[in-house]
Amino acid sequence: MTAMRVDAKVVMLGKESVGKTSLVERYVHHRFLVGPYQNTIGAAFVAKSINVADKVITLGIWDTAGSERYEAMSRIYYRGARAAIVCYDLTDSSSFQRARFWVKELQTFEEHCKIYLCGTKNDLVEGDRGARQVDYHDVQDFVEEIGAQHFETSSKTGNNVDALFMKVAEDFSNSALELLPEEKGVNLGQKKNSYFYTCCHH
Amino acid sequence: MAADVHSKGVTWDTPNGNLAPVEHLPSSRSESPTPGLVEGTEPGGGEWVEEEVEEKEVEEKEVVEKTEEQQRGRAEGEGSVNEPKREVQAVVREKEEDVTSDAWRLHKKHVFVFSEAGKPIYTRYGSEEALSTTMGVMMALVSFVEADKNVILSIHADGFRVVFLRKSPLVLVCVSRSDQSDSELWRELHYVYYQILSLLTLPQLQRVFQQRQSFDLRRLLAGSERVTAGLLRLLETDAGLMLNATMSLPLCSTTRNNVCTSLQIASSKNLVFSILLAGNRLVALIRKKEQHLHHTDLHLLSNLAASSSSFRQGEGWTPVCLPKFNSSGFFHAHISYLEQDSDLCLILVSTDREDFFNLSDCKQRFLERLKKRNAYQALQEALHSPTYPVSQVGIPELWHFVYKSKSSGLYTSPELPVPYHTEEQQDRLMELYQHLHSRLHHPTRPLRSIYRSTNTENLLAWSTSGFELYLCFSPLATKALAMSAVTKLLKWIRKEEDRLFILNSLTY
Numbered sequence: 001m002t003a004m005r006v007d008a009k010v011v012m013l014g015k016e017s018v019g020k021t022s023l024v025e026r027y028v029h030h031r032f033l034v035g036p037y038q039n040t041i042g043a044a045f046v047a048k049s050i051n052v053a054d055k056v057i058t059l060g061i062w063d064t065a066g067s068e069r070y071e072a073m074s075r076i077y078y079r080g081a082r083a084a085i086v087c088y089d090l091t092d093s094s095s096f097q098r099a100r101f102w103v104k105e106l107q108t109f110e111e112h113c114k115i116y117l118c119g120t121k122n123d124l125v126e127g128d129r130g131a132r133q134v135d136y137h138d139v140q141d142f143v144e145e146i147g148a149q150h151f152e153t154s155s156k157t158g159n160n161v162d163a164l165f166m167k168v169a170e171d172f173s174n175s176a177l178e179l180l181p182e183e184k185g186v187n188l189g190q191k192k193n194s195y196f197y198t199c200c201h202h
Numbered sequence: 203m204a205a206d207v208h209s210k211g212v213t214w215d216t217p218n219g220n221l222a223p224v225e226h227l228p229s230s231r232s233e234s235p236t237p238g239l240v241e242g243t244e245p246g247g248g249e250w251v252e253e254e255v256e257e258k259e260v261e262e263k264e265v266v267e268k269t270e271e272q273q274r275g276r277a278e279g280e281g282s283v284n285e286p287k288r289e290v291q292a293v294v295r296e297k298e299e300d301v302t303s304d305a306w307r308l309h310k311k312h313v314f315v316f317s318e319a320g321k322p323i324y325t326r327y328g329s330e331e332a333l334s335t336t337m338g339v340m341m342a343l344v345s346f347v348e349a350d351k352n353v354i355l356s357i358h359a360d361g362f363r364v365v366f367l368r369k370s371p372l373v374l375v376c377v378s379r380s381d382q383s384d385s386e387l388w389r390e391l392h393y394v395y396y397q398i399l400s401l402l403t404l405p406q407l408q409r410v411f412q413q414r415q416s417f418d419l420r421r422l423l424a425g426s427e428r429v430t431a432g433l434l435r436l437l438e439t440d441a442g443l444m445l446n447a448t449m450s451l452p453l454c455s456t457t458r459n460n461v462c463t464s465l466q467i468a469s470s471k472n473l474v475f476s477i478l479l480a481g482n483r484l485v486a487l488i489r490k491k492e493q494h495l496h497h498t499d500l501h502l503l504s505n506l507a508a509s510s511s512s513f514r515q516g517e518g519w520t521p522v523c524l525p526k527f528n529s530s531g532f533f534h535a536h537i538s539y540l541e542q543d544s545d546l547c548l549i550l551v552s553t554d555r556e557d558f559f560n561l562s563d564c565k566q567r568f569l570e571r572l573k574k575r576n577a578y579q580a581l582q583e584a585l586h587s588p589t590y591p592v593s594q595v596g597i598p599e600l601w602h603f604v605y606k607s608k609s610s611g612l613y614t615s616p617e618l619p620v621p622y623h624t625e626e627q628q629d630r631l632m633e634l635y636q637h638l639h640s641r642l643h644h645p646t647r648p649l650r651s652i653y654r655s656t657n658t659e660n661l662l663a664w665s666t667s668g669f670e671l672y673l674c675f676s677p678l679a680t681k682a683l684a685m686s687a688v689t690k691l692l693k694w695i696r697k698e699e700d701r702l703f704i705l706n707s708l709t710y
Binding site: 016021024025028029033038039040041042043044045046061063065066067068069070073076 | 401517518522
């Protein structure tokens, strides 16, 4: 077996303890680990294949550590990423400020990277509306402004998690399709040749 | 800045020591706990502060006496109530602890780290904010003594030892109620210091404080509390950190060879070290030619891998500084478990931060080769019994032992038998070993061997140029018996050598 073939690089970004690792854990291993909070060290990579319209797409997911210590390193994780899932904790408004920072960072350095804003720990605000500190509509406005997608998920219940990654894979698949006409452009060149050929022949 | 590589000039090996490649795992004992800043010779100071400067020898004598007194006091008072139960995993709870409570005061060993501006960076128990005045007072003590061109090393009072380690721009302090000597505590503080360096590198640490003296380093260390807590616990439980050695996983030689060669072949251009661990036991280590991994760096790596479950979830990729190798730059480590629920952790250390997929490929190749040669199965089976009962040696009165081979920097130890089945008893045994260790390696009066009798066990420690040995016997054993047991044990170890140790050091 050789190294895994990865179609799309996906990077998880966001303040520490917002639940990036839990989100990946839920999506990849379909489970939610209870127990003491464990920081991610550096970054963790995991590949996951997903079926999109008869096609198999392998997402290479980089789950980065939220700690400021790794900020200088973060570029190596998001460079060349096709999608970034920027997470914030619905019960922590400061985590949304941090999400804005990451969006800015991506817009500056990685303009081809699609951004998905993801509010985590939805289960906490569902049971207790007072716990919500990040307003849905505020985020929606922000998302429209920057041309991103918006999800609210719960890794504990699994709510909306698959939908989020499905959307990421679909968008990738569609954008890959968009590339095809360009190839036709090369074909046009061939036509041109044949045109010249016919021309000369004429 | 305190001179880091300040050699003490006292060698622990006997003068006619062999020329075994001890250098490639230089003993960090040679690293002096004496900061290089000592300029003045005035020991003076207030009556309530014992400063150990220059007058070390005199001081040390007192220390030893004190320790023995405490030891006796302890043996009598054992089993009394004031032994706080330590809970390893409850790092979070430890952080929330009330620092004014008695329980907080009763912790056996506190560790504090703060900046030269007195700003708190780390505390083992309780929150840094709540302890900012305490750390401020500590910094004041340090500065007060330094104003006289002197250095505060430790304070002994009321059964407590307060040990200071100055590593500009940081100050590390340990407050201990244990019987450990100052130099043991300094060694532990050094570990905490290296742990911080491994996350930041020395230049980065210096830079942030040069830019702003009042910088809050916790911002950069966020998320490393578990790593440090794990390290402090390891210092109390793993004899390897005391011995400057690593425990090897007992493995039959054919399996070991298979594992080693498979790992050796799975190389990549920028790979410097390939390390296979089972828990904190070393299974195999392959290194680049002429590059050596210091045991301190190995302990830091193995502790890092054990500190986060995120390495189980996927393949980890993290910058890491190996401070003993080079404190000024980052390596990049690929950390992963061979299988999700396996205890076998593979750490691949590279110089290139873009090397992730190359190393991921190395891991795959290693795993395939292991499986093809059926070595993976054999390795898994060895993990079911990662240790051996002491009864294999065939000395009835021998309860436990720790044997370090100085040439390989590895040690072996049987499983802990019945009297040491509780955490409390295990900690007690470790403390006994630590006590013997500090006597053998006394800074001014090192010993070659020591025999010690307590109500609960008889202990013998012996150090030669080739090995260091600690034995624990039942209280009924005698000195004569202990001596004959050593001969028998050494014979047994020789016979089992290729199973217990990793005999050849392989390079790519």
